[in-house]
Amino acid sequence: MPRRLGFALAIAAFAGALALAGCAQLVRVETGTIVTCTYGEITTDTVHVVEVPADQAANYTVTRETTTCPLHLKAEALYAEAQAAILSSDLEAAKAKLAEIVALDATFRRARTQLDAINAGKTPVPDTGTTTPSTGTTDTAGDGKLPVGPVANLAGYVPDSVAGYTGQPVSADVFTLAREYAPPANSPADYLVIVVEQYKDAKAAQADVAAAIAPRYGFGVSTVNVAAREMRFGTDGSRFATLEWNDGGILVVIEASSAARKPADLKSTLVTLAGGLVK
């Protein structure tokens, strides 16, 4: 009798476990909109997580929109007026406009450079490029053009060449730039890619490192300091190594494949490359 009771209890426990398991069909999905200014800043972020049945999960997405925010609309107008003033040699007016722009956004186009030139008693070269900001996503290839739009400020992380590695065409997404590099002869890496992604803030970038990069590259993890930046090195234990750092919400990841299948040996190579990017 006790044996039968035990057997029945075991079956009941097993069935209960499976019944409980059957209830777990919910999916946590992110939903909302991220609005980004054409100059890079995220102006609106309504993304939040909801828990829905699996068969409805596909209906929930994060949409991304790009627009020019009021601040940059004002900066654009001032910039156009400043360029007109420079062309007409009215440097005082240009200086006032440029100072106003720099107060709004110190990195706005060439405003800072032009203001410094005027302050130094020089006449700046007017910016004759279009003053209309680009809109939307751009897939600019690496044929001499630089990416425009929100990712334009990330282009410095994917130069045409770095430490002997030659850049291939750039792939651009709304918030991401990626560029593969052809390795030089005798390089310990047979494949190299640099990926730069703009996050809402440093915390979001760090969260993605913890969720997406750290689990995959959890072997031989160490921290290095390059040009006052703390960088994380890790490998997948078999072939790939990464070095990544968080520049205040800009996540830069250098990933390389070890030709000798010894990814830990790529550490010095990646550190050298990172030094070339952050100098």
Place this chain on the structure above:
Amino acid sequence: MKRRADGSGVMVMAGRRSVVVWSLVLAVAFATFVGMMVELAGRVHAAPLAGALTVGALAVAVLVAGRPIRVVVSMDRRDQVLACAAGLMIVLGAPAVVAGVRMTDAPAGSIVVFWMSGGWAAIAALAGAAWAWRHSSSLAVLALAGGVAALAGAAGVVANWERPSSFSPLVRFPSQELAVLAAGVLVVVGALLLVRAARDRKLDGALVCATGAAALAGLLWWAVDGMSTGALIERPLEFVIAAIAWGAVCVALPRVVRSGGPARAGAMLSLAPLLLTSLIGVEQLVGVAGPQPMILGGVAAGAFVLVAGAAALWRSGGTSPEAHARRPPWALLALVPLAAAVIGLAMPSIIATANVSKDAGHFVGSWTLLGWESVAGFSALALAALAGALSRAERPIVLAALALAACAGWALLGDVPMHVLKAGLAPGIEQYYGTEYGSIAFVAVTNPWSVAAVALAAFVLVLVIAIALGRTAVRAAGAKNER
């Protein structure tokens, strides 16, 4: 083995060698057959494939029998009919079902391998448990535990063949996959019927009857289907290999079942994923297949569980010593890990996160996989069951050591899901996994119940080994004193 005056010792030894040889033939031939079925089924029609396989089986059976007509004539009519029925089930029925339900690449190859090896081995384990129950409940329990371990181990091996894996049993094509599993019932029942049809005589006559009937039916089906030979001409080598392998399986399987019961046959069937995995070694040497796609740590951990399960299945086909095994006083302790493992099946084990770019926006979803949805949770159950079964077994040292090794590697299965695809989630999202448009990642979360189950199972196994070693030492000392 000492030679007895009547020479029976030599005969017993020869019989054992024969069993081992046929078992090895079964394991290698079945792995080859599974590999070829994954390659061919879905790409060619079921009728020509099944027809060719039955002809191959007949050819092998006739070659092994030597004098086919004589051995068939020596059987009585009733046994001939029984053998023919068994042949229709095992020789034609099983491959016809597998070939018939696989369309192009669905279900995925890893799933087909899982059901054909682990699934069929589990069915053989059930039959073996029923077979063993008559003379030893401990052997029956060992067969069941071995079956669960073989199933979990097979999942552990095939789920680590690639990342993200295509391994998602019973999510997209449940009816087809259950049909593949049901084909295993045909195989086991067919083998048992064949053994019964042969009675005390050699199996050759029954096998010739079985393969003959199956070949006749297979060719008839092929003819009704249009007798298309295009696929045969396009892939002659694959067809020949598959047919010979299936013939060897049909000839070896009843022999193994007769000598050690269905569980021993299940042990050999379960090894298919492991043997197929070993092909990667050949590929690495030849260098034709590109980078090796397997997660070696996960494959190795799954292989340990699989080997422990196969060994338990093999042992459960043994006879007398276990018949006298009694439950030790501490046997209830061995049930604690099993209880913990069962609870662990319902606890969170893995977090899955999918990230897919769609036209309408970006899909970012995550969900929790419970213990039963993770290879680790399922393996914990298998290892706990093995520990419980071995606590009652005689001569448990080797099996316990294998299970202990599996416990040691268990952590490597922590982030391996039992299914990558999620039931209900739109295929429009899942089709992008592993492409530049989407990814899915699995991160293990600590399931304390499963961890406790494996730790306690390891403790029980150590105890089992220590007690067995102690008994061996006492017996050796006793024998020395007697001398």
